[in-house]
Amino acid sequence: MNIPYIKGHGSDNDFIMIDERKLDVELSEEERKELSLLLCDRLEGIGSDGILFILSSEKATACMRMFNSDGTEAEMCGNGLRLVARYVIEESEEEKVDIETQKAVLGVERVEEIFEGVDTFSVAIEPVSFQVGTLPMTWLEQEAIEVEIPALTEGQTFTALSVPNPHIVSVLDEYEEAELERIGEKANHLPDVFPNGVNVSFVKPVRHNEIFVQTYERGVGLTNACGTAMSASSIVSVLVAGNDVETPITVMNKGGMVQCVVHKQGDYRVELRGNATYVYEAEVNVDIETQSFEESPRHVHTKENELYEELRDYAKSQGR
Known part of the structure; x- marks a missing residue:
């Protein structure tokens, strides 16, 4: 099976993007899972956080499905959606299009650059819910806002929300990366609390309307970086850290930075604005039965990678 693909990233959250509409064969569910396990492997594969599959849609300009590196499918992926947004916008020659995701049809568009020279795309992150049943999370109350989770840790508070994939977010003055990894691993081995697992984020306020x-x-x-986590964190920063709605919140991380605009009109929703950088383009010939592949020479997008390096260096400096 010969598959053209684009390797790209949103905030250094990297993906293999495959346009299924251009393949000679239709992929099965099992083939999407197997491709994710084979190609995302960073030691023996191409290496990425996941695969973005672009499909035709009866509801929108195109459909996005995102599979993680472990073969599971995510409900939503904000960083990946920006890559798909760029691809579909450039293909359609429109400045704004709709993309079908697992939970909703979302508007995406090209917007003003957040860093000089870096093309920027805005995607809608919704629906947002604080109802624990939407994660799901086993909890005595209907919401879990700024609460300790005894099965997870003591003396630290979290806010749970779905956007629509599941997140718990903790706002801290300082933290250790090793502690985040420990709590993240533990949270994803607590089926009595998080039956489907959960994304865990630590948020450090930097300045007003700026967080790391x-x-x-x-x-x-x-x-x-994780796009939906940055979106969820921006909402929690409004609730907990005094940041503003209807105003861009700069969200920085090891992979770079984005801007999130939190809207509150009844329900919450977020505009996530950031890069959609193409690292290179290539083709891969895959034999799923033998779990092997051969890759063609890569066409590297040197200039846009250099520009993103400048943005990444700036963002890292703000998180120190």
């Missing part, structure tokens, strides 16, 4: 976020991503582990 690091995430343990369900199905992946520690990541440089």
Whole structure:
């Protein structure tokens, strides 16, 4: 099976993007899982946090499905959605399109750059819910806002929300990365509390309407960035750290930075604005039965990678 693909990233959350509409064969559910396990492997595969599959849609311009590196499918992926947004926008020659995701049809568009020279795309992150049943999370109350989770840790509070994938977010003055990894691993081995696992983020306020976020991503582990986690963290920063709604909140991480605009009109929703960088393009010839593949020479997007390096260096400096 010969598969053209684009390797790209949103905030250094890297993906293999495959346009299924251009393949000679239709992929099965099992083939999508097997491709994710084979190609995302960072030691023996191409290496990535997941695969973005672009499909046709009867509801929108295109459909996105995202599979993690462990073969599981995510309900939503904000960083990945920006890559799909760029691809579909450039293909359609429109500035704004709709993308079908597992939970909703979402508007995406090209917007003003958040860093000079870095093309920027805005994606809608919704639906947002604080009802623990939407994660799901086993809890005595209907919501879990700024609460201790005894099965997880003591003396630290979390807020649970779905966006629509599940997140718990803790706002801290300082933290150790090793502690985030420990709690993230533990949270994803607590089926009595989080039956489907959960994404765990630590948030450090930097200045008003500026935060630094690091995430343990369900199905992946520690990541440089997670789009829905940055969106969830921006909402929690409004609730807990006094940041503003209807105003861009700069969210920085090891992978770079984005801007999140939290809207509160009845329910919450978030605009996530950030890069959609193409690292390179290539083709891969895959034999799923033998779990092997051969890759063609790569066409590298050197200039846009260099520009993103400048953005990443700036964002890292703000998190120290």
